[in-house]
Amino acid sequence: MRDYYRRSYARMRGYYMPQHFMEIPYWIPIVASMLPDESFRKELMVVDDLDVAHRRLAEAAEGDVFFFSALDANVEQLLHLASTGATMVVGGYVDPEVFVGYPHVSFLHDVANLPGFLPGARPRTTLDYRLFDGLQCIPRFSMSSGCSFRCNFCTVPTKVVPADPASYAAEIAAFAPLDFRLAFLDDKSFGDPVADNWRDLGKVRDIFAASHDGFEGFIVQTPPSLAARPGFLADCRDMGVRYVEFGVETVHDGLLKYLRKPFRTKHLYKASEIMRELGLYVIPNFIMGVPGDDYRGTVQWVREFVDIMPAVNINWLAAHYGNERGHLDLPVETFGDRDQNTVTKSWLDREETAAGLDAVQEIYAVTEAYWHDRVTYPMEQVTAR
Numbered sequence: 001m002r003d004y005y006r007r008s009y010a011r012m013r014g015y016y017m018p019q020h021f022m023e024i025p026y027w028i029p030i031v032a033s034m035l036p037d038e039s040f041r042k043e044l045m046v047v048d049d050l051d052v053a054h055r056r057l058a059e060a061a062e063g064d065v066f067f068f069s070a071l072d073a074n075v076e077q078l079l080h081l082a083s084t085g086a087t088m089v090v091g092g093y094v095d096p097e098v099f100v101g102y103p104h105v106s107f108l109h110d111v112a113n114l115p116g117f118l119p120g121a122r123p124r125t126t127l128d129y130r131l132f133d134g135l136q137c138i139p140r141f142s143m144s145s146g147c148s149f150r151c152n153f154c155t156v157p158t159k160v161v162p163a164d165p166a167s168y169a170a171e172i173a174a175f176a177p178l179d180f181r182l183a184f185l186d187d188k189s190f191g192d193p194v195a196d197n198w199r200d201l202g203k204v205r206d207i208f209a210a211s212h213d214g215f216e217g218f219i220v221q222t223p224p225s226l227a228a229r230p231g232f233l234a235d236c237r238d239m240g241v242r243y244v245e246f247g248v249e250t251v252h253d254g255l256l257k258y259l260r261k262p263f264r265t266k267h268l269y270k271a272s273e274i275m276r277e278l279g280l281y282v283i284p285n286f287i288m289g290v291p292g293d294d295y296r297g298t299v300q301w302v303r304e305f306v307d308i309m310p311a312v313n314i315n316w317l318a319a320h321y322g323n324e325r326g327h328l329d330l331p332v333e334t335f336g337d338r339d340q341n342t343v344t345k346s347w348l349d350r351e352e353t354a355a356g357l358d359a360v361q362e363i364y365a366v367t368e369a370y371w372h373d374r375v376t377y378p379m380e381q382v383t384a385r
Contacts, residue, residue: 001314004311004364004368005017005022005311007368008310008311008367008368008371009311011310011371011374011375011376012243012281012310012311012375012376013181013216013242013375013376013377014138014180014181014182014216014217014242014377015138015182016136016137016138016179016180016181018135018136018137020046020048023137023138023140023184024129024132024135024137024139024140025069026140026186027069027091027111028044028067028131028132029127029128029129029131029132029174030111030124030127031067031111031114032127032128032129032130032131033124033125033126033127033128034111034114034115034121034122034123034124034125035118035120035121035122036120036122039120040120042131043131044131044132045066047077050077050080050081053081054080054081054083054084057081057084057086057088058084058085058086060084060086060087064086064087065087065088065089065118066081066086066087066088066089067088067089067090068081068088068089068090069090069091069092070090070091070092070093070094070107071092071093071094071339072093072094072318072335072338072339073335073339073340073341073342075094075098075335076335078090079098079099079102082099082102082104082105085104086104087104088102088104088105088106089105089106089108089114089117089118090105090106090107090108091107091108091109091110091111093338096109111124112124126167126170126171126173126174127171127174128174129174129175129176129177129178130177132177132178133177133178134177134178134179135177135178135179136179136180137178137179137180138180138182138183138184138219139175139178139180139183139184140183140184140185140186141171141172141175141183141184141185141186141204142163142171142185142186142187143162143163143185143187143190143195143197143198143200143201143204144160144161144162144163144187144188144192144194144195144197144198160192160194160195161195162195162196162197163197165197165200165203168200168203168204168207169207172204172207172208172211172212173211175211175212176211176212180212180215181214181215181216182215182216182217182218182219182242182243183208183215183217183218183219184218184219184220185201185218185219185220185221187220187221188221189221189222189223189226190220190221190222190226190236191220191222191226191227191229191232191236192222192226199235201218201236201239201240201241202238202239202240205217205218205239205240216242216377217240217241217242218239218240218241218242218243219241219242219243219244219245219283220236220241220243220244220245221244221245221246221247221285222244222245222246223246223247223261223262223263223267224246224248224263224267224268224270224271224272225262225263225264225267225271227244227246227267227271227274227275228263228267228270228271228274233271233274233275233278233280234274234278236280237278237279237280241280242280242281242377243280243281243282243283243376244275244280244281244282244283245282245283245284245285245313246268246271246282246283246284246285247261247285248268248284248285248286248298248301249261249285249286249287249290250286250287250290250293250295250297250298251265251268251297251298251300251301252265252293252294252297252298253265254292255290255292255293258290258292258328259287259290259328265297265301268301269301272301272304272305272308275305275308276305276307276308280308281308281309281310281376282305282308282309283309283310283311283312283313284302284309284312284313285312285313285314285315286298286312286313286314286315286363287314287315287316287317288314288315288316288317288356288359288360289316289317289343289345289347289348289352289353289356290317291330291347291348291352293355293356294355295355295356295358295359298359298363299359299362299363299366302363302366302367303366306366306367306370306371307370309367310367310371310374310376311367312363312364312367314360314363315340315341316339316340316341316342316343316345316356317330317340317345318337318338318339318340318342319332319337319338330345330346330347331346331347332346333346334346343356343357
């Protein structure tokens with residue numbers, strides 16, 4: 001998957017993929033902003049060698065605190081690091097009970113509670129990206145939080161809260177240490193009528209362009225049902241949107257209903273046709289491993305719209321810890337069942353797993369065959385725009 005992304009990003013204008021991660025973990029600049037310079041000396045620790053990291057924590061000075069994002073995919077490694085006795089603060093979508101027995105590990109249910117955990121910490125302020133100085137990346141910018149849709153597998157809060165327009169300039173100025181051409185709109189369903197400030201995107205684009213040389217536009221994510229509204233995508237393009245991520249998951253109406261997705265295949269096809277007409281590119285997010293999926297509709301849609309699809313994002317269905325609305329009726333027997341990057345699931349037999357893997361390989365092959373000698377937004381298009 002990583003190799004596929006590296007090849008794909010090389011063909012996608014404005015896409016940068018850092019060496020160690022797909023994008024900057026959003027929680028790090030949030031936490032960094034809560035630790036004032038006069039009280040804390042901050043360092044970025046990239047764990048790409050577990051033994052080296054274990055020695056680093058074992059040799060930690062008194063007063064050192066290590067922050068980690070905990071996922072079912074990495075919880076065993078975190079427990080190994082916790083065995084050093086170093087002071088750790090973790091948060092994420094895992095059962096806090098796994099850290100019982102490690103009194104030096106604190107589980108942070110909400111980053112807003114950090115000041116109560118750590119003397120000297122303050123409430124969240126403008127995000128601090130200085131730990132990533134000079135990094136070529138795609139930063140995230142939020143115009144709203146939450147999502148009014150209630151997909152069964154999702155953990156995003158359902159209360160939509162628009163950002164304060166007065167904060168735009170300061171949040172964009174915080175990106176000064178970074179090297180980028182595109183910004184990713186972190187709004188979970190961009191264009192949601194509940195967050196009507198999405199129409200401010202043109203103003204946001206102008207602020208980005210004024211403060212960052214070479215800025216070229218946005219990536220947004222929205223469901224096809226919103227994207228298919230008359231005029232919506234045209235407005236997005238005119239305000240600077242260049243790529244649109246669709247949370248497709250699967251092109252199968254019965255399974256979309258099971259997942260409680262807010263669209264059907266007719267919306268997906270209509271939105272895709274509009275994207276093609278407008279010269280925009282779509283990046284679909286797929287979920288493999290949904291019980292009963294034969295993937296035929298998904299592969300067919302990819303084939304029909306590969307000319308506007310330079311890459312895809314693929315995960316495997318997972319029953320995330322803490323998902324209170326996850327009415328999927330799935331067995332949760334292993335960590336793999338809660339890990340979106342793990343192929344084997346308790347609810348899939350070998351043939352079903354193989355079918356999912358075959359579909360992934362076919363989707364990769366179709367997109368790479370079409371795009372191997374093409375690029376998005378050739379320079380003459382960018383110059384003309």
